[in-house]
Amino acid sequence: MADEEPVDQKKLLESICQSNCAKPKNGYEECVKRISGDDTGTMHCTGQYFDYLACVDKCVAPKLFGKLK
Amino acid sequence: MIRIRRGHQVYQQVCASCHSMSLISFRDLVGVAYTEEETKTMAAEIEVVDGPNDEGEMFTRPGKLSDRFPQPYANEAAARFANGGAYPPDLSLITKARHNGQNYVFALLTGYHDPPAGVTIREGLHYNPYFPGGAIAMPKMLIDGALEYEDGTPATEAQMGKDVVTFLSWAAEPEMEERKLMGFKWIFLLSLALLQAAYYRRLRWSVLKSRRLVLDVVN
Numbered sequence: 001m002a003d004e005e006p007v008d009q010k011k012l013l014e015s016i017c018q019s020n021c022a023k024p025k026n027g028y029e030e031c032v033k034r035i036s037g038d039d040t041g042t043m044h045c046t047g048q049y050f051d052y053l054a055c056v057d058k059c060v061a062p063k064l065f066g067k068l069k
Numbered sequence: 070m071i072r073i074r075r076g077h078q079v080y081q082q083v084c085a086s087c088h089s090m091s092l093i094s095f096r097d098l099v100g101v102a103y104t105e106e107e108t109k110t111m112a113a114e115i116e117v118v119d120g121p122n123d124e125g126e127m128f129t130r131p132g133k134l135s136d137r138f139p140q141p142y143a144n145e146a147a148a149r150f151a152n153g154g155a156y157p158p159d160l161s162l163i164t165k166a167r168h169n170g171q172n173y174v175f176a177l178l179t180g181y182h183d184p185p186a187g188v189t190i191r192e193g194l195h196y197n198p199y200f201p202g203g204a205i206a207m208p209k210m211l212i213d214g215a216l217e218y219e220d221g222t223p224a225t226e227a228q229m230g231k232d233v234v235t236f237l238s239w240a241a242e243p244e245m246e247e248r249k250l251m252g253f254k255w256i257f258l259l260s261l262a263l264l265q266a267a268y269y270r271r272l273r274w275s276v277l278k279s280r281r282l283v284l285d286v287v288n
Binding site for chain 2: 049
C-alpha cells in the first residue's frame with residue numbers, strides 16, 4: 001500500500017467476470033460487425049451492450065463489497 | 070461511522086465543488102463522523118455571509134456548527150452556467166430521490182464505460198450506461214488515488230464509491246437505523262397484541278357462534 005498504486009477492486013472483479021459472460025460478449029461483437037458497414041448513424045448496439053454489462057454486474061455485485069473496507 | 074467519515078471526505082474533496090448539500094448542517098456530523106472539536110475546526114474554515122449588523126450591512130464570518138454546508142454556486146442559474154447548462158443536483162436527499170438510490174448512485178459513480186458501437190455522445194457530455202439516456206454531463210470523478218484517506222485506507226474507485234454512498238445514505242436518512250429498530254420492535258409487539266385480540270374476540274363471540282336455532286311448529 002505504501003508505494004504501489006492500489007488496484008481498483010471493481011475493475012479486477014470485472015476482468016475476472018468477463019470470462020463468465022462470453023455469450024453476451026459474442027452477441028455484442030456480432031452486433032458491432034453487423035453495423036460496421038452502416039453509415040446512416042441510426043444503428044447502435046446498446047441492447048447487446050447492456051446485456052453484456054448486466055451479466056458482468058450480476059457476477060461482480062455479490063463479491064465486490066466483501067473486498068472493500 | 071468510520072465509513073460516513075470517509076464518505077464525507079470524499080464529498081468534500083471531490084463533489085463539493087459542484088454539488089451542494091444545503092439541508093445538512095455541520096452540527097449533524099458531530100458524534101457521527103467527527104468529534105465536536107474537529108467539526109468546529111472544519112466549519113471555521115469556511116466563510117459565511119451573515120447579517121445585517123447594527124449598521125445594516127451584511128458581513129462575513131467564519132462558519133459555526135449551526136451553519137449549513139456551503140453552497141458551491143449562488144443559485145441554480147450560476148450552477149447551470151458553470152456546467153454547460155446542466156444543474157448538479159443537491160445531494161442532501163439523493164439516495165431517496167432516485168429509485169434504488171443507494172445502488173443507483175454507486176453504479177453511476179463507478180460505472181463510466183466507453184459507449185457501445187453506434188452511439189456517439191456530443192461534446193461536453195459523457196457516456197454512462199446507468200444514467201437514463203446514457204449521456205451525463207458529469208465526468209468521471211472517482212479516480213483511483215484521487216484523494217488520501219486520513220485513516221490510510223487505499224482510495225480505490227470502488228472504495229470511494231462505497232464510502233460516499235454510505236455518507237449520502239446517512240445524509241438522506243440519518244434516522245434509518247433507529248427507525249428500523251423501532252419497526253422490528255413494534256411489529257413484533259403488535260403481532261402479539263393481534264394474537265391476543267383475536268383470541269379474546271373469539272372467546273366473547275363463542276356464545277353466539279355456538280347457539281342453535283330451531284324452527285318449530287306452533288300449536
